[in-house]
Amino acid sequence: MKPTTPFKNPGAVRDTSPPRQQPDIKPDLIAESEAVNIQEQVQQLHDEQQQLIDDPSHLQDSQTDAGNIEQEYKDAVEAAVADKETQAENLENRLESLIDKQEAVLQQMMSRQPGFLALPGQKAKWQSQVQQQQSLLSRLQNRLETVKEIHDGMGLHGPRIHELATAKVRHDKPELAEGWDEMRAAQRAHENLMRKQAKEQKEKLQREQAPSLSKGNGLSLTRTIT
Template structure:
């Protein structure tokens, strides 16, 4: 059964108007997307320029920070060696004191004095071991985000060169913003591609349905 000419013309006009409206909307959407992309591109260029300008700063801060880390590490090793030496001496003193333990015939006051001295020597040894453990924890342990010794080095650098540390912090923040912007752009690009793919499938489906209806 053929479709009346008037009905066919109406369907053709409706299809043309829908296509034109879709094209206009697509054009408007494209302009909005283009403006947004341009704004993000300008922002990315500004961020990239800041990062390029920060390269000498990164080298300067890296050298200063490495020097502080090395100084802190050397300091920790010196303290560790000194504490180990003190512990060895203290253990030797305790052995000597142990060898002088009063005999069974010694006066109670003599035995009490010796016991008191041994307790003091033991307390001193425990304090030295505690300090050594603390130094080793600083030297080898981890903080919240980085090794403890690096945290101490960064703190020392902020105290000695606050301007350099502040500029470094600003540069790191710019890097984080730049990376976040890149991730956002990649996500939006993927979303746009998915949306365009769905729209293409829908347009193809409408075209097929329209062709089938006109063929009836």
């Protein structure tokens, strides 16, 4: 009688085999991917920064009543200032976030500096990557300073952001700006006229009082002599 051969389950053999290990993702690849993502966001922020400075949007000009020009102009400038401040704050927050990420990427690359036994090509590649990331970090920091200067800086006639907002209103609503200029010119002309009239009135009173003063001085002198 032939000995019975025990049945072997093929699945059991496969189940007992050691599990396949997932390949490790190299830190260099993560850092490079993050750097590319940051560069794309930098370009987007650059476009938004130009919009903060230039803002080439066009709005329809509304028909304005002469009696409401001053209030409408002031309201338009205040709204533009609020819009510019919001843009500047958003840019500052996003740039600060990107700077933090870029510093982390740069630190990770610096920690993986090739050793003394590394090939010259590896060292040169690492140095080039580090220089690129340092340059990107410097660009982000410079743009943050530019946005802060716009947000908090002073111009020739007042806060920088107020000047930009005023320029935006004058660009978007030329008829309102023209009405404002005409109204201000009329106010200045009226003020100049009032000052001129007040000066003339003062000079007239002085001329009228001069003979009385001379007569009074003469009488005082006569009494003194007698």
